[in-house]
Amino acid sequence: MQPLIATYAELKDYWRLEVLDAPGKPLRLKRLFRRVAAGESPSFLFWYRLAQFLYCRPRGLLNYRKLAERINRRLIRRHNIEILLGARIGPGLRLPHRMGICVSNLAVIGRNVMIRQHTTIGIKSDDPAQLVGIFIGDNVSLGAHVCIVGDHLTIGDNVVVGAGALVMRDIPADSLYYSRHEAVIRPLPGATPGDAAR
Structure with missing residues (x-):
């Protein structure tokens, strides 16, 4: 299966769209990092997409998959x-x-x-x-x-x-x-009517 984010250029496109909300515009790293530091959602999307990019890379000098899993574990702990x-x-x-x-x-x-x-x-x-x-x-x-x-x-x-x-x-x-949900109210077993009103 083809990796979802195969190249760094694709990763930058994801960041432009999801973190900066500026598709098609040039990616300025200073603006990107400022947005990541300022908000929880941009921060999560930045690090998640980076981890996904690393997860799909073949192992080279670094074990990219292990690094990606470490980033994702931190995201899970921090953002739930x-x-x-x-x-x-x-x-x-x-x-x-x-x-x-x-x-x-x-x-x-x-x-x-x-x-x-x-x-x-x-x-x-x-x-x-x-x-x-x-x-x-x-x-x-x-x-x-x-x-x-x-x-x-x-x-x-x-x-x-x-x-x-x-x-x-x-x-x-x-x-x-x-889904249709139905609200049901029933008295508890052993409760006499009017107990809840006291």
């Missing part, structure tokens, strides 16, 4: 985001609220995807023969507390997944997907 380096995520990733996000290394995610807080994109089976991956198209928006779980799952382009949704089946392109 566990996006594994094997995940293939296209340019334009946005993480507006960065906490509690987990993405499997078998996820293949398209361009311009927004992932909100406490979202899980994971694999269901432990059997390696059954694992295929989770494929998410371009321009997808995942609400808060979304759980996408499966061994072979496809979410099409231009999909909006509502907050708190559980996704265990394919979603066609140009769709809105949400």
Whole structure:
């Protein structure tokens, strides 16, 4: 499989789009580092994309993969985001609220995807023969507390997944997907009516 970020030029394109929000403009390192130092989201995206670039490089004088894994472990501890380096995520990733996000290394995610807080994109089976991956198209928006779980799952382009949704089946392109939740209030066993009001 072709590495996601194969060259330094591609890495700079990712940084321009995700960290500087200035696609097509020249990359100025001073401005890049100032943005990384100023904000949590740009900092995470800068270091994650660098780790992903190093993870895909063949071993030379340095063990790039080991260095990438060390960077990613620090990101997990600092930001509480566990996006594994094997995940293939296209340019334009946005993480507006960065906490509690987990993405499997078998996820293949398209361009311009927004992932909100406490979202899980994971694999269901432990059997390696059954694992295929989770494929998410371009321009997808995942609400808060979304759980996408499966061994072979496809979410099409231009999909909006509502907050708190559980996704265990394919979603066609140009769709809105949400889970209906029902609020239920029942008295506790052994409680007499009116105990809670006292």
